[in-house]
Amino acid sequence: MRAVVPYDGKRPKTRLAPMLTADERAAFSRAMLDDVLAALSAIGAGCSVLSTVPLDTAVATVVVDDRPLTDAVNRFLDSVEESIAVVMADLALATPDALTRLTSTEADVAIVPGRGGGTNALVVRHDEFRVDYHGGSYLDHRRIAREIGASVSVVDSYRLGTDVDEPADLVEVLLHGEGRAATWLADAGFEVATEADRVRIRR
Amino acid sequence: MRAVVPYDGKRPKTRLAPMLTADERAAFSRAMLDDVLAALSAIGAGCSVLSTVPLDTAVATVVVDDRPLTDAVNRFLDSVEESIAVVMADLALATPDALTRLTSTEADVAIVPGRGGGTNALVVRHDEFRVDYHGGSYLDHRRIAREIGASVSVVDSYRLGTDVDEPADLVEVLLHGEGRAATWLADAGFEVATEADRVRIRR
Numbered sequence: 512m513r514a515v516v517p518y519d520g521k522r523p524k525t526r527l528a529p530m531l532t533a534d535e536r537a538a539f540s541r542a543m544l545d546d547v548l549a550a551l552s553a554i555g556a557g558c559s560v561l562s563t564v565p566l567d568t569a570v571a572t573v574v575v576d577d578r579p580l581t582d583a584v585n586r587f588l589d590s591v592e593e594s595i596a597v598v599m600a601d602l603a604l605a606t607p608d609a610l611t612r613l614t615s616t617e618a619d620v621a622i623v624p625g626r627g628g629g630t631n632a633l634v635v636r637h638d639e640f641r642v643d644y645h646g647g648s649y650l651d652h653r654r655i656a657r658e659i660g661a662s663v664s665v666v667d668s669y670r671l672g673t674d675v676d677e678p679a680d681l682v683e684v685l686l687h688g689e690g691r692a693a694t695w696l697a698d699a700g701f702e703v704a705t706e707a708d709r710v711r712i713r714r
Numbered sequence: 715m716r717a718v719v720p721y722d723g724k725r726p727k728t729r730l731a732p733m734l735t736a737d738e739r740a741a742f743s744r745a746m747l748d749d750v751l752a753a754l755s756a757i758g759a760g761c762s763v764l765s766t767v768p769l770d771t772a773v774a775t776v777v778v779d780d781r782p783l784t785d786a787v788n789r790f791l792d793s794v795e796e797s798i799a800v801v802m803a804d805l806a807l808a809t810p811d812a813l814t815r816l817t818s819t820e821a822d823v824a825i826v827p828g829r830g831g832g833t834n835a836l837v838v839r840h841d842e843f844r845v846d847y848h849g850g851s852y853l854d855h856r857r858i859a860r861e862i863g864a865s866v867s868v869v870d871s872y873r874l875g876t877d878v879d880e881p882a883d884l885v886e887v888l889l890h891g892e893g894r895a896a897t898w899l900a901d902a903g904f905e906v907a908t909e910a911d912r913v914r915i916r917r
Contacts, residue, residue, distance in 0.1 A: 606870075608870070609870055612870075623872075624872070624889070624890065626829075626886070627882075627885065627912035627913060627914070628885065628889050628906070628912055628913035629912055646908040646909065646912075646913065647906065647908045647912065647913035649889065650889070650906070650913070667809075667811070667812055667815075667871050667872050667873050668870050668871070668872055669826075669827070669870050669871055669872045669874075669875035670870050671872075672872035672875075679830075682830065682831065683829070686827070686831050686850075686852065686853070687827065703831070703850065703853070705849040705850045706849065709830035709831055709832055709849075709850065710830060710831035710849065710850035710853070711830070
């Protein structure tokens with residue numbers, strides 16, 4: 512299967528500003544991208560990164576497109592004939608097993624919802640399906656599929672359902688991450704701190 | 715399989731106070747409990763509710779125990795010989811499919827982590843395993859299993875990984891819930907409101 516990973520290299524992960532400097536956010540977001548590409552490569556997916564800036568990587572082709580996410584992904588979908596996975600670059604908990612559960616679905620459109628009604632990953636096997644990431648994209652993607660008569664499968668994955676946007680998400684990377692992003696956080700001095708009823712991150 | 719669902723009927727869901735009155739929290743938490751019991755019953759599990767207060771339900775036996783969660787669950791584990799699922803009462807997105815993925819594991823201990831390092835569901839097949847829900851219980855349960863030589867499986871489920879504790883969790887129930895809790899929220903006037911990059915709940 513082909514996979515495309517949209518990546519914003521211009522101002523990555525601004526909502527992590529309370530925890531990380533701009534340079535740190537750039538390095539951490541790149542570590543997450545590399546984890547996603549490694550997990551996709553491990554299941555045999557041919558990867559393209561759809562990046563807002565030029566990017567060096569040995570494991571994916573890079574398509575530079577600085578248009579908004581929805582437009583860039585839809586142009587990419589226009590350009591390919593085969594079925595394709597669209598996987599966000601900040602799924603730092605992605606593993607080959609979790610991605611296999613996504614790609615082994617048979618529906619025309621498979622969706623992994625993220626927290627707050629977003630769409631963290633898709634598999635598109637219907638040539639009329641186009642994305643709309645603005646607002647509550649999970650409901651929109653279900654509606655779009657319904658309108659074109661495409662069957663939908665929703666994949667139940669905590670790993671793929673966890674996108675790393677906000678400070679509270681970082682503890683999930685330390686708890687469950689198995690790749691470079693988790694190592695990057697540990698090297699940057701972050702650790703898990705136990706509180707009364709849950710754990711949080713501490714630096 | 716036997717399943718035990720701990721339920722605090724005394725002061726349920728206090729962190730939802732910004733959104734719901736005490737009476738509403740009681741009704742909503744009961745709707746979530748009923749959803750969990752219905753999903754467990756649908757996969758053939760014999761259910762016990764381990765409740766801090768007496769409770770009327772036709773689909774489960776009720777064991778009243780007002781001790782802290784960890785003590786009450788461990789006493790229950792002491793009392794049964796067979797393998798047992800321990801499922802939190804606020805997993806309002808639980809479905810029979812998701813629970814089947816949990817109960818069909820073969821490890822001595824199967825764990826579904828929740829957001830923030832908690833333990834949302836367990837299957838215990840090792841007679842020495844005991845729980846410790848205080849603090850970051852996911853890491854503690856892995857450690858406890860390691861110490862007694864029990865094999866561990868971690869189940870990757872967004873549905874079971876989502877416990878409903880805080881106002882932001884309510885939107886997940888509206889988006890993905892299929893039972894009484896989702897209906898209760900809709901009847902109480904809650905709806906999904908689309909913002910720029912995600913959806914939130916509105917009343």
